[in-house]
Amino acid sequence: MEIPSDETQISRPPTSWEKFADRVFRGLTYVFAWLAVLLVLYIAGQIAYYAWPAIQERGPGFVTGQTWDNNRDVYGILPEIWGTLYSSLLALIVGTSFGVVAAVFLSEGFLGGFLYRVLKIFGCQNHPVLGKLPSFLDSLLKNLIELLAAIPSVVYGLWGIFVVIPLIREPCNWIHEQFGWIPFFGTSLSGPGMLPAAVVLAIMILPTITAISRDALVAVPSKLREAAYGMGATRWEAIVSVIIPTASGAIFGSVVLALGRALGETMALAMLVGNANRISVSLFSPANTLAALLANNFPEAGPKEVAVLMYAALVLLAITLVVNFIGAWLLQRATAGLEGLR
Amino acid sequence: MNVHHSTNSLETPESRGAQSGVKPVENVIDCDIQELYYGTFKAVRDTRIPIEKNAITAFIGPSGCGKSTVLRCLNRMNDLVRGFRFQGHVLFLGQDIYAPAVDPVEVRRHIGMVFQQPNPFAMSIYKNVAYGLKLNGYKGNRDELVEQALRRAALWDEVKDKLHKSGLSLSGGQQQRLCIARAIATEPAVLLMDEPCSALDPIATRKIEELMLQLKERYSIAIVTHNLQQAGRVADKTGFLYVDTSQGGRTGYLVEFGETERIFKDPQEAHTKEYIRGEFS
Ligand SMILES: Nc1ncnc2c1ncn2[C@@H]1O[C@H](COP(=O)(O)OP(=O)(O)O)[C@@H](O)[C@H]1O
Ligand SMILES: [Mg+2]
Numbered sequence: 001m002e003i004p005s006d007e008t009q010i011s012r013p014p015t016s017w018e019k020f021a022d023r024v025f026r027g028l029t030y031v032f033a034w035l036a037v038l039l040v041l042y043i044a045g046q047i048a049y050y051a052w053p054a055i056q057e058r059g060p061g062f063v064t065g066q067t068w069d070n071n072r073d074v075y076g077i078l079p080e081i082w083g084t085l086y087s088s089l090l091a092l093i094v095g096t097s098f099g100v101v102a103a104v105f106l107s108e109g110f111l112g113g114f115l116y117r118v119l120k121i122f123g124c125q126n127h128p129v130l131g132k133l134p135s136f137l138d139s140l141l142k143n144l145i146e147l148l149a150a151i152p153s154v155v156y157g158l159w160g161i162f163v164v165i166p167l168i169r170e171p172c173n174w175i176h177e178q179f180g181w182i183p184f185f186g187t188s189l190s191g192p193g194m195l196p197a198a199v200v201l202a203i204m205i206l207p208t209i210t211a212i213s214r215d216a217l218v219a220v221p222s223k224l225r226e227a228a229y230g231m232g233a234t235r236w237e238a239i240v241s242v243i244i245p246t247a248s249g250a251i252f253g254s255v256v257l258a259l260g261r262a263l264g265e266t267m268a269l270a271m272l273v274g275n276a277n278r279i280s281v282s283l284f285s286p287a288n289t290l291a292a293l294l295a296n297n298f299p300e301a302g303p304k305e306v307a308v309l310m311y312a313a314l315v316l317l318a319i320t321l322v323v324n325f326i327g328a329w330l331l332q333r334a335t336a337g338l339e340g341l342r
Numbered sequence: 343m344n345v346h347h348s349t350n351s352l353e354t355p356e357s358r359g360a361q362s363g364v365k366p367v368e369n370v371i372d373c374d375i376q377e378l379y380y381g382t383f384k385a386v387r388d389t390r391i392p393i394e395k396n397a398i399t400a401f402i403g404p405s406g407c408g409k410s411t412v413l414r415c416l417n418r419m420n421d422l423v424r425g426f427r428f429q430g431h432v433l434f435l436g437q438d439i440y441a442p443a444v445d446p447v448e449v450r451r452h453i454g455m456v457f458q459q460p461n462p463f464a465m466s467i468y469k470n471v472a473y474g475l476k477l478n479g480y481k482g483n484r485d486e487l488v489e490q491a492l493r494r495a496a497l498w499d500e501v502k503d504k505l506h507k508s509g510l511s512l513s514g515g516q517q518q519r520l521c522i523a524r525a526i527a528t529e530p531a532v533l534l535m536d537e538p539c540s541a542l543d544p545i546a547t548r549k550i551e552e553l554m555l556q557l558k559e560r561y562s563i564a565i566v567t568h569n570l571q572q573a574g575r576v577a578d579k580t581g582f583l584y585v586d587t588s589q590g591g592r593t594g595y596l597v598e599f600g601e602t603e604r605i606f607k608d609p610q611e612a613h614t615k616e617y618i619r620g621e622f623s
Contacts, residue, residue: 116424125425126382134424223461229422231474231524232451241473246464 044317051310062311068277068293075308077315082279083287084319087194087269088262090283091201095262096255098202099209102145103251104239106210107217112138142214149207157271160200165191165272168199172284189284192274198283200268205258212257216250217243249335256327263320266291290316368395370532370562371416371453372433378411381425385411389596391581393532398554398563400577400602402570404617407585408594409566413534416564417453418446435531451478454525458537460517462509462524467492467501470509470520474528487527494560495523496553515546522553526561533557535565539572551576570618573602580605584613 014022048055054062058075065076105111112134119125119133172189179185189195220243228238244251274286275296294309294316301309371393378386386408393399393416401409411420418439420426431438439449451474462470471488480487488505492498497519501512509520518538525533535554539547554563554576567573573580581599585592598605598614609615 113424131381221461223457223459224463226419226422226455226457227461227463227521227524230417230419230450230455230457231477231528232447232449233477234447237477241476242463 044314047310047314047317051307051314053304054307054311055314058308058311062308063315066277066279070305073304077290077293077312079277079279080288080290080293080312081315081319083194083273084263084289084291084316086281086287087198087201087273087289088259090194090198091205091262092255092259094198094202095205095209095258099206099254099258100213100244100251102206102210103213103217104244106138106142106145106214108235108239109134109138111141142211145207146211147207148203149211153204153265153267154271156200156204157268160196160268160272161192164196164199168196176284183281184283186282187280187285190286192272193284193286194273194280195283197269197273197287197289200272201262201265204265204268205262208258208261209251209254212254213247213251216247216254219250220246249331252327252334253331256324256331259323259327260320263323264291264316266295270295290319369393370395370435371564373412373416374430374432375412375415375428376430378408378415378420378429379425379427380423384591384593386594389581389583389594391596391599392579393562393564394579395562396558396560397578398558398565398576399579399581400573401564401566401581401583402568402573402617403583403594403597404585405568406592406594407583409583410536411594412583413536413564413566414455416532416534417455418449419455421446451528452530453532453534454528454530456518456521456525456533456535456538459541460514460521462512462517462520464508464510466506467509467512467520468505471523471527473524478528480528491523491527492520494526494557495519496549496556497523513546515542515549518542518546518550519553522550522557526557531562533561533563535563537566537568540568547572570606574606577602582609582611582614582617584617 054075062075062077063081064078065074066078067074067076069075115137116125116134119127119130124130169189169191172185172195176185176188224242224246225238228242233241269289270292273289273292275288275292276286278285278287280287290312294313297305297309369392373389373391373393375386375389377384389408389412391399391401391412401412403409414420415428416432416434420428428440432440434449434453438444439446454474463473465473468488471491472484475484475487489498489502492501497516500516501507501520504511509517512520518541522533522538539550542550551572554565557563558578565573565577579600580602582597582605583594584597585594598609598611605614606618609618
C-alpha cells in the first residue's frame with residue numbers, strides 16, 4: 001500500500017520483526033495444541049500395542065466374560081465394567097445434587113446475606129471491620145469447597161475405611177434386614193462395598209461440580225436476575241426458573257468433567273470398593289472397577305497378564321472417551337438455546 | 343397487601359368522576375423519599391414525585407443523580423441491594439409498600455419493570471411472555487393473554503409464526519418490546535421503564551415511544567430517560583433530578599417537577615434552566 005506521507009504521520013505498517021513474531025506465536029499455539037492431541041493418540045496407540053496379543057487371543061469374549069482367574073488363564077471384565085459404570089453413576093447422582101445445591105448456596109451469597117441480617121439487628125452492618133465479614137465469609141466458603149479438590153485420593157481412601165465404613169455399617173445392615181427384598185439393599189454390608197465407594201467418590205467429585213457450577217451461576221448476567229425479580233419472582237422461583245436454566249450448559253459441563261474423574265478414579269476405589277468380581281445392583285455388595293482392577297493387578301503381573309491388563313485399560317479409555325463425546329454432544333445441544341445471551 | 347384494580351372494583355374514582363363531570367387527577371403512586379442510602383453512601387434526598395394514572399411521568403437529569411435509584415424504589419427493586427436503606431414512604435394506591443407487613447415480591451407483581459438492557463430470558467418467546475402468568479399461577483387461557491400482550495407490545499405480527507423460537511434470537515428493539523410484553527402480560531397497574539431505549543437505534547426507539555403513548559391508555563408509566571427530546575415527545579409530567587457536588591457530597595434530589603411543557607419552556611430553577619439550555623443548544 002502506498003500512502004503519501006509527510007513529517008507528522010504516525011501510522012506505519014507493521015515491521016518485519018512484528019510480522020515475524022506474530023507468525024511465530026501463531027505457529028507455537030498451533031504446535032502445542034496439536035501436541036496435546038498427539039499425546040493422547042500416542043498413549044492410546046501404545047496401550048493398544050501392548051494389548052494386541054490379548055485382543056487377538058481373547059477377542060470380545062474378554063469384555064463379556066465374568067471370571068478373572070490367573071491360574072486357569074481365564075479373564076473377563078464384565079463385572080469391572082459394571083462396577084465402574086455403577087459406582088460412577090451413583091457418585092454422579094449424589095455429587096450432582098449436592099454439588100449444584102452447594103453452588104447455588106455459594107453463588108447467591110446466602111451465608112453472607114444471613115450474617116448481614118444478623119449484623120443489621122445489632123446495627124453494626126456498616127462497621128469498618130464487621131461490615132466486611134459477610135462478603136469475606138462468602139469467599140471463604142467458596143475457597144474451602146475448592147480445597148476439597150486438593151485432598152489426595154489416598155487420604156479419601158483412608159478416611160473412607162476408617163470413618164465412612166464404620167459409620168454407615170450399622171444403619172446399612174438395619175436397612176438390609178428391613179428392606180432386603182428391594183434389590184438395592186439385597187446384601188449386607190460387611191466392610192468395603194459399593195456404597196462407601198460411591199459416597200467417597202461423590203465427595204471427591206463434589207468440588208469439581210460445585211466450583212464450576214458456582215462460577216457459571218455467578219456469571220449469569222445480572223440483568224436476567226433483575227428481570228426475574230422484577231417480574232415478582234421469589235428468590236426460589238428466580239433460581240429454579242431462570243438462573244439455573246441459564247447456567248445449565250456449564251453445570252452440565254461440570255457434571256461431564258466430574259464423570260470423567262469418577263470413571264478413572266483409582267486409589268480411593270481400590271481401597272473401598274471391595275475388589276470382588278461380582279455383578280450386583282445391591283449397594284452394600286462388594287464390587288470392583290476397571291481402574292481398581294488395574295491398580296491391584298499390575299504390581300504382580302507377568303508378561304501375559306500385562307497384555308490382558310492393557311486390554312482392560314483400553315476398554316476403560318474407550319468408555320471414558322465415549323462418555324465424554326456423549327457429554328460434549330449433549331452440552332452443545334443444551335447451550336444452543338443460549339446463543340446471543342452474552 | 344390488598345389491592346383493588348379499578349377495573350374490577352365496584353365504585354371506581356373514574357365512575358365517580360364521570361358522574362360529577364370532572365376528570366379526576368389521581369396518583370397511582372405517591373413517592374416521598376426523605377433519605378436513601380446504599381450502605382453509608384447517601385444517594386438521594388428530598389424527592390417527592392407522584393405517578394399519575396394513565397399518564398407518562400419522566401425522570402430526567404444528569405447521569406448519577408439517582409434517577410434509576412428513585413425508579414427502583416417504586417417497586418422495591420432496591421431491596422435486592424445489600425445495604426439499601428430508605429426513609430420516607432411510597433404509597434401505591436394509598437398503601438405504603440414499605441410497610442413492614444408488605445412482601446416486596448408482591449409489590450413487584452403489581453408494578454412491572456422494563457430495564458435499560460433488553461433482558462429476555464433464555465427461553466422461547468411464548469414462555470418469556472407467559473412467565474409472569476406462570477408465577478402468578480394463572481389458570482385461564484394463557485395463549486390468549488400471551489397474544490394480547492404481544493399485540494399490545496406491537497410485536498405480534500413479527501413473532502406470531504415463531505413463538506417457540508428463543509427470545510434471544512430477536513433483534514435488540516424486538517427484544518425490548520418482548521420485555522414490555524412480558525411485563526404487561528400480567529396487567530400490572532404501573533410500568534416502570536429505566537432508559538428503555540438507550541440500547542436501541544433511532545427507529546426502534548421511535549417504535550417504543552409510539553408504544554408508550556398507546557400503553558398509557560391502559561397503564562400508568564414512569565420512565566427514566568437521559569434523552570430530553572424523548573421526554574418532550576412522550577411525557578405528560580417531568581421531574582428534573584440533579585446531583586449537587588458543590589459540598590463534596592454526591593446526593594441527588596428533585597429540583598423541579600411539573601407539566602412537561604412547562605418544565606421545558608419555562609423552567610423555574612437555575613439548575614433546570616441550565617440543564618435544558620445545555621441540551622437544546
Ligand atoms: N447498587 C448500588 N450500590 C451502591 N451504590 C449505588 C448502587 N446503585 C447506584 N448507586 C449509586 O447511586 C447514585 C445514583 O445512581 P443511579 O440511580 O444509577 O443514577 P442514574 O440512574 O441517575 O444515572 C450513583 O452515585 C451510584 O454510584
Ligand atoms: Mg440509570
